[in-house]
Amino acid sequence: QVQLVESGGGLVQPGGSLRLSCAASRRIFGIYTMAWHRQAPGIERELVARITNGGTTDYADSVKGRFTISRDVAKNTVSLQMNSLKPEDTATYYCNVVQGSLNYWGQGTQVTVSS
Numbered sequence: 226q227v228q229l230v231e232s233g234g235g236l237v238q239p240g241g242s243l244r245l246s247c248a249a250s251r252r253i254f255g256i257y258t259m260a261w262h263r264q265a266p267g268i269e270r271e272l273v274a275r276i277t278n279g280g281t282t283d284y285a286d287s288v289k290g291r292f293t294i295s296r297d298v299a300k301n302t303v304s305l306q307m308n309s310l311k312p313e314d315t316a317t318y319y320c321n322v323v324q325g326s327l328n329y330w331g332q333g334t335q336v337t338v339s340s
Contacts, residue, residue, distance in 0.1 A: 227251060227329045229320045234334030242308045247320030247331055249301040257324040259296055259303040263316035274305060310338045
């Protein structure tokens, strides 16, 4: 089992930045993907960004050039740097780890972009 705990959400003005972090309860070995998803009210959860154990990254078109996903293997963390935030980025952001048939989720952290 892996527990995931997100932090770093909050209220920010349009154009501002936030950094989300997700700490895993233990080191993850082998082949895996760590990702951030988000879900706004009334909208399906969507993939925002992901990073593989090999360091390959992938982003939703809506966040390319603004968000950066990174990981710290030694600290068992994955982070999401969010710049140039827009009101449409408002959502609950979830950390996710997929390893084979295993799929772990954090409880989510709220990001609100508003003036």
